[in-house]
Amino acid sequence: MDIQVGTVWRAAVITAVGGTVAAVSGALIGGAGNDINRGYEMRVAVFTLVVLAVVVILAGRSVRLGQRHTFAGSVMAGSAIGFVVNPAAWGGHAYIAQAMVGPGVVAAVVDVLLLLVLTGVLTVTLGARLVRPERTRSVRENSYVGTQS
Numbered sequence: 001m002d003i004q005v006g007t008v009w010r011a012a013v014i015t016a017v018g019g020t021v022a023a024v025s026g027a028l029i030g031g032a033g034n035d036i037n038r039g040y041e042m043r044v045a046v047f048t049l050v051v052l053a054v055v056v057i058l059a060g061r062s063v064r065l066g067q068r069h070t071f072a073g074s075v076m077a078g079s080a081i082g083f084v085v086n087p088a089a090w091g092g093h094a095y096i097a098q099a100m101v102g103p104g105v106v107a108a109v110v111d112v113l114l115l116l117v118l119t120g121v122l123t124v125t126l127g128a129r130l131v132r133p134e135r136t137r138s139v140r141e142n143s144y145v146g147t148q149s
Contacts, residue, residue, distance in 0.1 A: 004074045011054050011078025016085040018050030019095075023088030044096050051115065054079060055122040072123040079119045083112055 022043045030039020058075055088094040092107025095114060101107050 004071075007058055007071070007074035008078040008081065011058055011075050012082035012085065014054045014057070015050065015079045015082025017082075018053070019047055019083060019086035020088060022046035022050060023086070023094055040096070040099050043094075047095055048118070051079065051118055052122060052126075055119070055126055059123075059126070072120075075123050076116060076119050079115060080112060083115050 025046055026039040026041075026043025028039075029042040030036045055075060058078075059071060083089050083094065086094050089108055089111060092098050092101075092103040092105065092111060094108070095111040097107040097110035097114065101110060
């Protein structure tokens with residue numbers, strides 16, 4: 001599997017920063033209203049949007065740079081690195097598994113697996129649409145030859 005290092009690092013940074021923002025916003029919302037469930041919901045919503053943004057932003061970049069063949073592997077590797085770097089992930093407080101299994105190492109592992117599944121599904125479905133080959137034009141469409149004024 002080919003991997004583009006720049007795409008990996010971009011995905012890692014966006015995922016790490018976005019995941020931290022999701023965890024902090026979830027904690028603030030949950031703490032402000034004394035409603036932990038709202039905090040979970042906020043964290044899951046924000047982090048899911050972050051993962052979606054990573055795929056959309058980097059797919060567009062891959063199209064512009066002609067790196068279609070390295071897109072899926074690079075985004076998945078970068079997302080996993082960014083998730084592991086996120087301090088909230090260390091205790092299992094980064095995504096949705098905490099609500100199912102409680103905080104801890106098991107929640108952290110389940111969250112990483114869920115992230116990889118979500119990123120994989122998005123890169124395959126949405127990414128494939130964004131990173132499709134551009135339509136080729138015939139030579140005559142790009143030529144002034146044969147045009148009448």
